[in-house]
Amino acid sequence: xxxxxxxxxxxxxxxxxxxxxxxxxxxxxxxxxxxxxxxxxxxxxxxxxxxxxxxxxxxxxxxxxxxxxxxxxxxxxxxxxxxxxxxxxxxxxxxxxxxxxxxxxxxxxxxxxxxxxxxxxxxxxxx
DNA sequence: GTTGTGACATCGC
DNA sequence: CGCGATGCCACAA
Numbered sequence: 001x002x003x004x005x006x007x008x009x010x011x012x013x014x015x016x017x018x019x020x021x022x023x024x025x026x027x028x029x030x031x032x033x034x035x036x037x038x039x040x041x042x043x044x045x046x047x048x049x050x051x052x053x054x055x056x057x058x059x060x061x062x063x064x065x066x067x068x069x070x071x072x073x074x075x076x077x078x079x080x081x082x083x084x085x086x087x088x089x090x091x092x093x094x095x096x097x098x099x100x101x102x103x104x105x106x107x108x109x110x111x112x113x114x115x116x117x118x119x120x121x122x123x124x125x126x127x
Numbered sequence: 128g129t130t131g132t133g134a135c136a137t138c139g140c
Numbered sequence: 141c142g143c144g145a146t147g148c149c150a151c152a153a
Contacts, residue, residue: 007149032135045149052136052148059134074134082134131152138146 007042007057017061023116024073026097029107030114031077032058038116073097073114079107 007013016039024030036054041047058074059082065071072090081087091101099112 033137036135049148052146053150055135056133056148062134065134071134076134077136084134087134129153133149133151136147139144140142 007045009042010061013039013042013057014061014064017058018065018069020116021062021065021069021071021074024070024114026070026073027099027112028114029073029075029079029094029099029109029112030116031075031079031109032056033077034114034116035074075107079109079113080105 017035020035020038021030032055035058036050039054039058041050041054045053062069062071062074072093076082081090091105094107095101099107101107
């Protein structure tokens with residue numbers, strides 16, 4: 001199983017990802033892109049490359065996530081559970097946490113989207 | 128050495 | 141809002 005674009009320090013990066021996922025409270029979900037943006041690009045990695053690969057790095061990190069990590073709370077930007085065996089189980093776990101799914105099996109990120117501290121920029125003034 | 132793939136995001140119509 | 145196409149890196153066979 002390819003690590004899919006492992007950063008210079010995959011161990012460190014994965015740890016960063018897991019640490020963030022740990023911070024996701026039950027009943028809320030975070031997206032791969034959101035998590036990727038919360039982690040600074042490792043040295044030697046172009047910002048553009050990181051922008052394109054960050055989310056996937058997060059994905060690969062989740063592929064190796066320990067059981068302690070609530071990987072179930074990590075979904076794609078569409079608020080949908082990624083294709084993968086056990087998705088039904090994941091959905092069930094989220095429902096147990098109070099996360100509601102649309103008829104299409106998607107989560108309303110407007111409601112259940114995790115509000116990370118650093119990902120919550122100050123609201124711009126509408127001049 | 129080449130080919131294929133891999134838990135995604137974003138832009139355009 | 142939904143669908144289609146594109147971008148980018150590293151590892152494995």
